[in-house]
Amino acid sequence: MPDLHIENLNKSYGDHHVLDNMTFSVREGEIYGFVGSNGAGKSTTMRIALGVLSADSGKVSFGEHPLDDDIRRRIGYMPEERGLYGKEKIGDQLTFLGRLHGMSAEAARTNAENLLERLGLGERIGDKLDGLSLGNQQRVQLAASLVHDPDLLILDEPFSGLDPVAVEVMSQMLTERARAGVPVIFSSHQLDLVQRLCDRVGIIAKGRMVAEGSVDELRQNGPIRYSVETANPFQLPESTRIVSQEPGRIVVEADSTERDQEILHAALAAGPVHSFTRLVPHLTDLFREVVSS
Numbered sequence: 001m002p003d004l005h006i007e008n009l010n011k012s013y014g015d016h017h018v019l020d021n022m023t024f025s026v027r028e029g030e031i032y033g034f035v036g037s038n039g040a041g042k043s044t045t046m047r048i049a050l051g052v053l054s055a056d057s058g059k060v061s062f063g064e065h066p067l068d069d070d071i072r073r074r075i076g077y078m079p080e081e082r083g084l085y086g087k088e089k090i091g092d093q094l095t096f097l098g099r100l101h102g103m104s105a106e107a108a109r110t111n112a113e114n115l116l117e118r119l120g121l122g123e124r125i126g127d128k129l130d131g132l133s134l135g136n137q138q139r140v141q142l143a144a145s146l147v148h149d150p151d152l153l154i155l156d157e158p159f160s161g162l163d164p165v166a167v168e169v170m171s172q173m174l175t176e177r178a179r180a181g182v183p184v185i186f187s188s189h190q191l192d193l194v195q196r197l198c199d200r201v202g203i204i205a206k207g208r209m210v211a212e213g214s215v216d217e218l219r220q221n222g223p224i225r226y227s228v229e230t231a232n233p234f235q236l237p238e239s240t241r242i243v244s245q246e247p248g249r250i251v252v253e254a255d256s257t258e259r260d261q262e263i264l265h266a267a268l269a270a271g272p273v274h275s276f277t278r279l280v281p282h283l284t285d286l287f288r289e290v291v292s293s
Contacts, residue, residue: 001028001151001181002063004049009058011044011207018044020207022058026152026183031174033198034187037291041207042187043080046154050077062152073101076150080157080187082141084129090140091116091125094147101148108147115143119169134161142170146177153177155186159193171197195283205291215283222281222289224254226263232271237262251279 009022019041026032036042047053049060051072060067062074084093091112098108116122119139121132129137138161145153153174159167174197178184188194194201195215203211203218211218225243228234228250236242239255240263252263260278267273281289 001183002065003027004152004183004185005059005061006045006049007059007061009045009048009060010056011041011048011053012056018207019048019055019058022204022207022209024202024209024212026185027200028183029178029181030183030199031178031197032183032185033194033201034185034204035189035191035194035201035287036187036204040204042204043156044207045204046077046156046185046187049154050075073148074151076145076148076153076155078141078145078153078155078158080160082137084137084141084144086130087128089126090121090129090132090143093129094140094143097144098147101150103148111147111149112143115146116140118173119143119166135163135166138162139166139170142173146173151182153182153184153186155184157188158186159188159190167193191282191284191287201283203287203290211286211290218286219280219283222286224257224259225279225281226252226254226260227275227277227279228252228263228267228273229275230267230271230273232267234267234270237266248274 004026006022006024009019011019022041022045034042044053048055049067051067062071065071094112095105095108098111099105113125116125119142121136121139124132129140132140142158145155158170162170174184198215200212200214201218202209229248231248236252237259240252240259243251243253254263264273264276
């Protein structure tokens with residue numbers, strides 16, 4: 001599958017600049033986490049990629065080709081707001097959506113049945129959407145994005161409102177699509193899921209990409225901090241500072257990982273050290289640091 005390229009997107013509403021040269025790529029077979037606070041520009045970027053909104057400048061391409069209607073038919077999209085018909089049978093809706101993407105009625109119906117079975121809704125295929133719980137409606141929305149075997153997946157808050165079992169099923173399905181070569185991008189406020197699932201993550205704030213990389217890269221590039229378990233105060237080496245202190249434990253921040261032995265030796269010079277550990281930040285902590293800076 002080709003890569004998705006977002007290049008220098010700008011979008012304003014009057015004096016409000018929503019996107020500021022937004023640029024990133026989602027590679028073939030990659031799950032890309034797109035995270036940011038409410039109003040940061042995540043949904044706007046996705047809607048421009050789909051052609052729902054137009055950008056003031058910049059471009060979106062799939063491989064070497066600008067996104068047009070033919071390519072958009074190959075995209076699976078899951079909006080944050082549910083977009084299916086509440087009074088219609090879910091099997092009929094999914095079949096209809098598959099046919100809109102160029103599938104035969106038989107192939108679309110088969111895919112719909114298989115997806116609903118996989119999502120634990122096989123027995124509800126003849127039910128109307130409004131008869132399902134909100135979590136099950138979210139499962140149907142995922143099926144709608146997958147029914148036509150898309151070459152690209154764009155999902156806006158796909159895990160919102162799901163119970164742990166449904167989260168695990170959806171995670172498996174997205175991972176399988178990525179392993180088949182499909183570029184997958186999803187936005188989420190559930191950073192534990194982003195950290196677990198994503199090959200790369202883009203963090204945006206005020207319409208700009210402020211940090212990007214693999215989860216490990218982002219975490220390793222966070223603040224360099226060490227937990228020192230000791231009962232004895234000690235003289236801090238140069239270019240370090242105490243972040244927090246409690247009886248028996250001191251957290252020290254340094255300007256470089258090369259300071260680790262200096263910190264350890266300084267602590268040992270003052271007395272016994274029971275534990276010395278690098279504190280690699282969780283993605284949630286890193287997100288808070290990056291967005292607030």
